[in-house]
Structure formats: structure tokens, C-alpha cells
Amino acid sequence: MAANEVPSESPGEVRGETRRRASRYVVPVAVAGVAAATIGLVPALAAAGDPDLPEITAAQLIEKIAGSETQTLSGTFKVSTDLGLPALGGLVSGLGGQGGGASTADPAQKLTELVSGTHTLRLAADGPERQRLTLLDGSDEYSLIHNGDDVWAYDSRSNEVFHEKDASAGRTPEKELPATPKELADEVLKAAGDTTSITVDGTARVAGRDAYQLVIKPKQAGSTVASVKIAVDAASGTPLKFTLSSVEGGKPVVDAGFTKVDFARPDASVFAFEAPKGAKVTEGAAEEETSRKLPENFEKEFGEDFGKEFGQGFGDFGQGFGGFGKGLNVLGEGWTAIAKLDTGAPAPGTDEAPKEIRGFLDSFGDEVTGKFGSGTLFKTKLVNALLTDDGKVYVGAVTKDALVEAANSGR
Structure with a gap:
């Protein structure tokens, strides 16, 4: 056919x-x-x-x-x-x-x-x-x-x-x-x-x-x-x-x-x-x-119509987490949308963290570097996350290169 x-x-x-x-x-x-x-x-x-x-x-x-x-x-x-x-x-x-x-x-x-x-x-x-x-x-x-x-x-x-x-x-x-x-x-x-x-x-x-x-x-x-x-x-x-x-x-x-x-x-x-x-x-x-129970306004924060706003829904979801650090922003749209969270604190895998935590993170992540500095990449076949040493988190169903590019852009 x-x-x-x-x-x-x-x-x-x-x-x-x-x-x-x-x-x-x-x-x-x-x-x-x-x-x-x-x-x-x-x-x-x-x-x-x-x-x-x-x-x-x-x-x-x-x-x-x-x-x-x-x-x-x-x-x-x-x-x-x-x-x-x-x-x-x-x-x-x-x-x-x-x-x-x-x-x-x-x-x-x-x-x-x-x-x-x-x-x-x-x-x-x-x-x-x-x-x-x-x-x-x-x-x-x-x-x-x-x-x-x-x-x-x-x-x-x-x-x-x-x-x-x-x-x-x-x-x-x-x-x-x-x-x-x-x-x-x-x-x-x-x-x-x-x-x-x-x-x-x-x-x-x-x-x-x-x-x-x-x-x-x-x-x-x-x-x-x-x-x-x-x-x-x-x-x-x-x-x-x-x-x-x-x-x-x-x-x-x-x-x-x-x-x-x-x-x-x-x-x-x-x-x-x-x-x-x-x-x-x-x-x-x-x-x-x-x-x-989910919050009563969860649906609104996540996107009133997830089926209609696939990528944009992630942005609405992010707005619901404004209280975390400096807030969650969404970069891009659709399948390549990346959620960015600025915790405002050094990552737990840095030298300031206990060696047990650093060892745990190292065992599951790979060190990456770029214009943004350095950080740790946590990978699955579907969702990847980049945790930078200065406390920023980039997460999405995107490739490593897409996460690094987002971090390099400084947005």
C-alpha cells in the first residue's frame, strides 16, 4: 500500500x-x-x-x-x-x-x-x-x-x-x-x-x-x-x-x-x-x-489541551514549577522541546559534594564540556538530561548534541 x-x-x-x-x-x-x-x-x-x-x-x-x-x-x-x-x-x-x-x-x-x-x-x-x-x-x-x-x-x-x-x-x-x-x-x-x-x-x-x-x-x-x-x-x-x-x-x-x-x-x-x-x-x-492527588490546577499548568499543544504543553507545565530555583523554561517546540531548570546552586556532582554522591553520579553519567563549561550527561534511549556544574539542568527527548547546543546558547 x-x-x-x-x-x-x-x-x-x-x-x-x-x-x-x-x-x-x-x-x-x-x-x-x-x-x-x-x-x-x-x-x-x-x-x-x-x-x-x-x-x-x-x-x-x-x-x-x-x-x-x-x-x-x-x-x-x-x-x-x-x-x-x-x-x-x-x-x-x-x-x-x-x-x-x-x-x-x-x-x-x-x-x-x-x-x-x-x-x-x-x-x-x-x-x-x-x-x-x-x-x-x-x-x-x-x-x-x-x-x-x-x-x-x-x-x-x-x-x-x-x-x-x-x-x-x-x-x-x-x-x-x-x-x-x-x-x-x-x-x-x-x-x-x-x-x-x-x-x-x-x-x-x-x-x-x-x-x-x-x-x-x-x-x-x-x-x-x-x-x-x-x-x-x-x-x-x-x-x-x-x-x-x-x-x-x-x-x-x-x-x-x-x-x-x-x-x-x-x-x-x-x-x-x-x-x-x-x-x-x-x-x-x-x-x-x-x-x-494531583493539584487541581495541574491540567491547566500542563497545558489545557495536551493533544492540541504537544510542545507548548511543556511550556505551560514549566510555568507551574516557577518556584524551583529561577524557574523552568522551555526551549524550542514539538519533539525537540528542552526543559531548562536553573537551580541556582552548584551541581551535586561537583567537588563541593560528598565523594559518595560524586561517585554515584559518575557511575551513571558521562562528563561533557562545551562553551557552557562542564557537566554530566545522563542518557536513556528516549530521554536525556544534562546537569551542568553551575546548577543548570537541561532535559528532553533529544540527543546529546541538542542538549549541549542548548547549554552553549546560554538561553
Whole structure:
């Protein structure tokens, strides 16, 4: 099939607003297919043989995704993540915890395991009120169940249960979405500008289903993102496969895929849960507890319409951090936007810092120099950060050269 290129934003940005109705543990919930777009984050493995499908433009495919009415499904998928980070053992999962008394079943802690390695998951969804996600790890299982007003999580390894009321139950969206899928697609295309292109590039067989391949690429030089590829179910418009590739090449940063998917309604018993005998049950914090809630003005500070203001949203987000040092500024736009924070203090890796801290930073970063002076570069395959010795921080999904150039400019 010939490629049809249309400048546009990532479909993930369009889906962001739809996901806001889910609970704070919306990662597995949204993945379940409540919002068709989010299912794109947990894609599919393609089988051999590309199907012969009618040609479709990028605009039409975005409209098809937006118009998907998928509410029920079940299936199995694999998620592989490779950020290019060194093995940190239990450090990453420990960052998600809440101290020594935290439950090992708390999703805030457990789901951080998905940021690295390869994982197999089982999924079931029945509309916005019922979803179940099970993470398989050898003979152990971790299940997260949303059923009506309740969110349950169970860790078989520790025999611990975490329970919390769904903070989003009964709420309505804070803002209205476009009335029709076409309006939503038109809004995406109109707001894209010249930074992003979308290509409908061929077809694929994904989990036994015919799918179109949607390829999203930055048009700007200097981004660490090479492409985002999404396989979209030709019949339902449900995204089935998601692959995020880095300009560094090698394994994709994210490559997740359904190995099996069924759009029939799962049995109600799938979402029923009762704590096993002898299990330790931890009740989650009350909804009013501020330590887990986002500020009421978070959405405004981050950008009132993230899908419409991809790059500019980072600028609004930065304004919300004006109290840090001399404030956070955003340099550039789109895929090559760089956030700059001036802490006003020497970096912790300088000679003024304890040798233990300097040694830790040196083990994870590389020394760089330029007109700005010297500093330490911390790299992943997606996001890089430059910490200068005079306390300035430059962060973005951009290359090392782009960060050094930004630092050299003195802006």
C-alpha cells in the first residue's frame, strides 16, 4: 500500500483526555480498552502475511481510531521495555513504594516493574466499570481488578491484598470532547503544525486480525524518537500494536503486543474478587489525602489541551514549577522541546559534594564540556538530561548534541 502522509499529533495525545475518567491506576484500566486509544499502549505480535486491505488515508485512520466503540475484550499480550538503563535491581520498584510499611500489592509500587524487561499480561475489560489486569511472573501472579467503586490488587508472592475506593467513580469529564470522531481527527490534524507526520504504511496480521500500520515520525532533527508505529484493527479501529523506536537503533524502547485478543464480553466472574484466607489486607489512603492527588490546577499548568499543544504543553507545565530555583523554561517546540531548570546552586556532582554522591553520579553519567563549561550527561534511549556544574539542568527527548547546543546558547 502506498504511504499517505499527513502532519499530525500522536494518537496517544488524543487518547489522553479520554483516559482522565479512569481511576488513578488507569494504566491497566485504560489498557483494558475503556478508551480504544490506550489499548494501543499494549499492542500485538504480528503474524506472517500482510492482508490486502482497502487504501485509507492517515486522517481517515485517525477518525477510525477515535470512532472505535470497543468496550469489551480479553486477551494476552507481552510488553517489552528497553530504555537503555543499567540493571538497577530492586531500585526502580522501590521508588514506587511508600516506605517500609507499604503493601507489596499497592499498584503504585508494583506496576513500576513494567518500565524494564519483558512481561506477559492477561487482560479483560467490560466497559468503564470493570477491568482486570494480571501480571504473570513465573509461578507468581499479580492481579489488579477494578469492579464498580472498588479497586483491588493481589500479590500472590507475598499473599497481600491492597484495596481502595475508585476515586473517579461518579465523576464526569472536566471538559467536553469533540462531538464526533471526525471532529476529533480534524482537531488533531489542524493542531499538528510542521513537527510531526503520520504515514499509513502497509498492513499486518496482529493477533490473528487484519490491521493497518500507522507510522508517526518527528520531522525535526535532534529528537531521540525515530518512529512510533501502531497497528490498528481494520474492523473495529482498536489499536492493537504499539512500537516506539529510538534513533539509537537496536531493540525498541517499547514493544508491546497482543498474542491473543477476543472482543466478546468477559464473564462477570472474571471481575469478582475476594481476599484469600490469611492474606494481609491493606486499605488505601482516603481520596482526600493530598499526597496522592494531583493539584487541581495541574491540567491547566500542563497545558489545557495536551493533544492540541504537544510542545507548548511543556511550556505551560514549566510555568507551574516557577518556584524551583529561577524557574523552568522551555526551549524550542514539538519533539525537540528542552526543559531548562536553573537551580541556582552548584551541581551535586561537583567537588563541593560528598565523594559518595560524586561517585554515584559518575557511575551513571558521562562528563561533557562545551562553551557552557562542564557537566554530566545522563542518557536513556528516549530521554536525556544534562546537569551542568553551575546548577543548570537541561532535559528532553533529544540527543546529546541538542542538549549541549542548548547549554552553549546560554538561553
